[in-house]
Amino acid sequence: MKLSSPLPADPPPGPTRPDFWKSPLRGPWLSSFLGSLMLPFIVICAVTGFLSQVAYGENSLLPEGGFGFSLVPFDWPTGWAMLYALTQGLHVTSGVIAIPLLIAKLWSVMPKLFEWPPVRSASHLLERLSLALLVGGALFVFFTGLLNIQLYYPWNFSFVPSHYYAAIVFLAALALHVTLKYTTVRRSFGEQGVVRPLKYGLKQTVPEPYREDSTTSPEPAAPTVSRRAMLGTVGGVSVGLGLMMVGQTSVAEPLRQLALLAPRGREYGDGPNDFQVNKTADAVGVTPEMTGPGWRLRLSGSRQASLSREQLLAMPQHTYDLPIACVEGWSTTQTWTGVRLRDLAEAAGAAGAGQVLVKSLQEAGSFNEAILSSEQIDDEKSLLALRVNGADISMDHGFPARVMVPALPGVHNTKWVSSMEFQS
Numbered sequence: 240m241k242l243s244s245p246l247p248a249d250p251p252p253g254p255t256r257p258d259f260w261k262s263p264l265r266g267p268w269l270s271s272f273l274g275s276l277m278l279p280f281i282v283i284c285a286v287t288g289f290l291s292q293v294a295y296g297e298n299s300l301l302p303e304g305g306f307g308f309s310l311v312p313f314d315w316p317t318g319w320a321m322l323y324a325l326t327q328g329l330h331v332t333s334g335v336i337a338i339p340l341l342i343a344k345l346w347s348v349m350p351k352l353f354e355w356p357p358v359r360s361a362s363h364l365l366e367r368l369s370l371a372l373l374v375g376g377a378l379f380v381f382f383t384g385l386l387n388i389q390l391y392y393p394w395n396f397s398f399v400p401s402h403y404y405a406a407i408v409f410l411a412a413l414a415l416h417v418t419l420k421y422t423t424v425r426r427s428f429g430e431q432g433v434v435r436p437l438k439y440g441l442k443q444t445v446p447e448p449y450r451e452d453s454t455t456s457p458e459p460a461a462p463t464v465s466r467r468a469m470l471g472t473v474g475g476v477s478v479g480l481g482l483m484m485v486g487q488t489s490v491a492e493p494l495r496q497l498a499l500l501a502p503r504g505r506e507y508g509d510g511p512n513d514f515q516v517n518k519t520a521d522a523v524g525v526t527p528e529m530t531g532p533g534w535r536l537r538l539s540g541s542r543q544a545s546l547s548r549e550q551l552l553a554m555p556q557h558t559y560d561l562p563i564a565c566v567e568g569w570s571t572t573q574t575w576t577g578v579r580l581r582d583l584a585e586a587a588g589a590a591g592a593g594q595v596l597v598k599s600l601q602e603a604g605s606f607n608e609a610i611l612s613s614e615q616i617d618d619e620k621s622l623l624a625l626r627v628n629g630a631d632i633s634m635d636h637g638f639p640a641r642v643m644v645p646a647l648p649g650v651h652n653t654k655w656v657s658s659m660e661f662q663s
C-alpha cells in the first residue's frame with residue numbers, strides 16, 4: 240500500500256540526501272560483520288540477565304517473574320557459592336564488551352535513520368517502528384546498565400523493572416531484526432567473504448558495491464582508514480573494557496589493576512576488613528550507638544527470641560569462604576565466620592521455614608531487607624556472619640552481624656541485621 244505524503248519527493252539538503260554520506264567503509268558487509276560480532280555477547284548478556292532475575296527470587300520487583308508466570312522454572316541454587324559472581328560477572332562483562340560494537344554498528348547504519356521519504360508504505364512504517372524499538376531499546380538497556388554499574392541508582396524510576404522490560408522489548412525487536420536481515424548477512428558474507436575484508440590495508444580498501452536502499456554511499460570519498468583498522472580499534476576498545484570488568488571479579492584477582500573503572504577502587508589495605516564497601520555505615524545512618532552493647536538480634540517464628548552478640552558467639556560457629564557478588568559485576572571472596580541460619584531458624588522454633596525476612600538497622604534505602612528461600616536458610620554454608628578473616632566484621636561491612644549465603648546476589652547479603660522473621 241502506497242501512502243500519499245505531504246512531504247516533498249526530493250529530500251531536503253542535508254543527511255536525508257544519500258550523497259551526504261561519504262564513508263567508503265559503510266555497507267552491508269560492515270553492518271553484517273558488526274552485528275554478527277555483537278550477537279554472541281548479547282545472547283550471553285540476555286541469558287545471564289534473566290538468570291539474575293531468577294537469583295533475585297522472592298525479592299524480585301517484578302510481579303511473579305514478570306508476566307504472571309516464572310520465565311525459569313527453578314529456584315536459584317546454593318550449591319556452588321561462586322555461581323552468581325560468575326553469571327553476573329558475565330552479564331556485566333558481555334554487556335560492556337557489546338557497547339563499542341553497538342556504537343560502531345549504529346554508525347554503520349546511520350544513513351538509514353535519515354531515509355527519504357521517512358515513510359514509504361505501511362510495511363516500511365512497520366519496519367521503521369521495529370527499528371525504533373530495536374535502537375531505542377538497545378540504547379536504554381545499555382545506558383541504564385552502564386550507569387547502574389558506575390553511579391548506582393541516580394534516577395527516579397526503578398532500575399530493575401525498567402532494565403528488565405526494556406530488555407524484553409529490545410530482544411523481541413532483535414529477534415525480528417535478525418530474522419529479517421538473515422538473507423542480507425548471508426549475501427554479503429557470500430559476496431565479500433566473512434573475514435576477507437579484514438585482510439586489506441588502507442591501499443586495498445575499496446567501497447562495497449553500491450546498492451540502492453543500502454548504507455553504501457553513491458559518492459564515496461577516498462578511504463582514510465581501512466576496515467581492518469577501524470574494526471581493530473573498536474574490537475580493541477571492547478577487549479580493553481571487558482578486561483577491566485573481569486578485573487573487578489574475585490575470579491580474576493591478578494587483573495585487579497586493570498579495573499580502572501571500578502567504582503570502589505583497586506587498592507585495599509592488608510587488614511581483615513580491607514575489601515570493597517558498597518555503602519558505609521555512615522552513608523546509611525547506622526551509628527555505633529545502634530550497634531553497641533544494646534544491640535539484639537530479634538528472631539521470630541513459632542516463638543520469639545532476642546540474642547546479644549555474645550550469645551550468638553556462644554552458639555556453634557562455622558567458617559566458609561564466600562563471595563560477595565554485586566549486581567554491578569564486581570565480586571570478592573572472603574573467609575566468613577558466624578552462626579548457621581538453620582540454627583537460628585531452630586532457635587525461633589521455625590526449623591524447615593519456607594522463607595525468612597531479614598531486616599537491617601538501616602531504616603531507609605532499598606537494600607535494608609531481603610527475603611531468603613528455604614534452600615538458602617538450610618544450606619550449611621548460609622551464615623549470619625559475625626567475623627571475617629579472623630576479626631570482628633567492621634562497621635562498614637555490617638557489624639554486628641550480616642547475612643552471607645552462597646550464590647546470593649550481593650544486594651541480599653544484608654548488613655547490620657536487626658531481625659529475622661521466619662515464615663512458613
Ligand SMILES: Nc1nc2c(c(=O)[nH]1)N[C@H]1C(S)=C(S)[C@@H](COP(=O)(O)O)O[C@H]1N2
Pocket residue numbers: 514515516517518523563564565566599601604606607608635636637649650651652653654655
Ligand atoms: N543494610 C544494607 N545491607 C547491604 C547493602 C546496603 O546498602 N544496606 N548493600 C548490599 C550490596 S548492594 C552489596 S553488593 C553488599 C556489599 O557488601 P560490602 O559493603 O560489605 O562489600 O552488601 C549488601 N548489603
Ligand SMILES: [Mo]
Pocket residue numbers: 517564565566567649650
Ligand atoms: Mo551490590
